[in-house]
Amino acid sequence: MTLDISPAARTALADWLDHAKALREASDNTITAYRADVIDFIAFLTQHHAEPQGLAPLARVTTSDMRAWMAHLRRTEIGPRSMARKLSAVKTFYRWLADREGFEPTAVLATRAPKFQKKLPRPLSEEAARAMIDTVEIQSTTSWQGARDAAVVTLLYGCGLRISEALSLTGRHLPLTDSLRIVGKGNKERVVPVLPVARRAVETYLSLCPFPPERDVALFRGARGGPLNPRLIAKVTEQARMQLGLPATATPHAMRHSFATHLLHAGGDLRAIQELLGHASLSTTQAYTAVDQVHLMKIYDACHPKAG
Structure with a gap:
């Protein structure tokens, strides 16, 4: 996709992607998604303001701009999960860009993602x-x-x-x-x-x-x-x-979900399961605990000092 943006803005986007890949250890798929999401955002701004997008216009993004973008996404009928992913990519880019260029990215960072119900893993017995x-x-x-x-x-x-x-x-x-x-x-x-x-x-x-x-x-x-x-x-x-x-x-x-859940059933430690799965954060692994709250409550009742 070709965009009417300044060479400085184009370079900034490329530098950010390099930064994400090198320091954040983002995968190739993540980098591809980041690039597409931020380019879509810049393309919207270009059309919305009917002017090229350089570093200065990007730094002037307002709350009104963000609301217009979110409304635009809703009209395209993409799901709330995809909207949240796009917003997350734009926020990540703006945190980096604001730190480098010295502007306040509040309008972008304060934008709330649409709520959606996370799909819990459904393991097999x-x-x-x-x-x-x-x-x-x-x-x-x-x-x-x-x-x-x-x-x-x-x-x-x-x-x-x-x-x-x-x-x-x-x-x-x-x-x-x-x-x-x-x-x-x-x-x-x-x-x-x-x-x-x-x-x-x-x-x-x-x-x-x-x-x-x-x-x-x-x-x-x-x-x-x-x-x-x-x-x-x-x-x-x-x-x-x-x-x-x-x-x-x-x-x-x-x-793979079943592997984690059955380990949890057998009394496996959540941190150890996190390591085995290769999850970057414990919060990702914790999704597996939600599939069997009854089992976890039984462990709590049996083992908590105040349970007796």
Whole structure:
């Protein structure tokens, strides 16, 4: 998208994105979203004021401008969650720009995001998670592909991996030991334990796979030997959940949610679960506690000194 903005403003936007990537350890996807959201905001200001947007006009944004922008977003019929994300990106940019250019960004920072109800994770029961792994294995037409799909889903549930993390494994991770070093979002590294059942699942897949593992090549291969497409895992998971009569929320990511919830059920420490999941903040992990308040209250009643 080309915008009628000054070279100084364009440079400021690029510098901010570089800053976010270097110091905030933002992922490539986050940087792409930041860029798109701030450019959309500047494009609106350009049209709203019918003039080019340089550093000086950006510093003069008023409460009225912000209200007009929010009204514009509502007219585009995007959801409140997306509106909140766009506003968050603009606020982050303005905090950085105001500090660098020395102006007061109150009009931007005081703008309130629309309220929306956060969607809580919907984990599977332990029985359903096991059934999902077993059923995924029989969805493919060849035994090696079935073993591959079962191994991937087992890693999601047994290690709490994101689908992108599981599919980023290469031959250099072999042989699997009792722990695995994962590079997750924001290039943050963590170590996760690998259960024997997960190791066996991967070993079974490797014994059947017609493509020998290579050090710098994806561990999980597609039918022609290329890296496995995550959409294929989503497809076989969908087929399995329909066969099992599970809800539409029984997705590959739900296996990761289930990993965290079942650890919590077993008395796992929330901080430890945060580390295993690779969450940047505890508040993200705390979302998992909301899925079973009854269980947490039972622990509270049994363990709190005043409970008796």
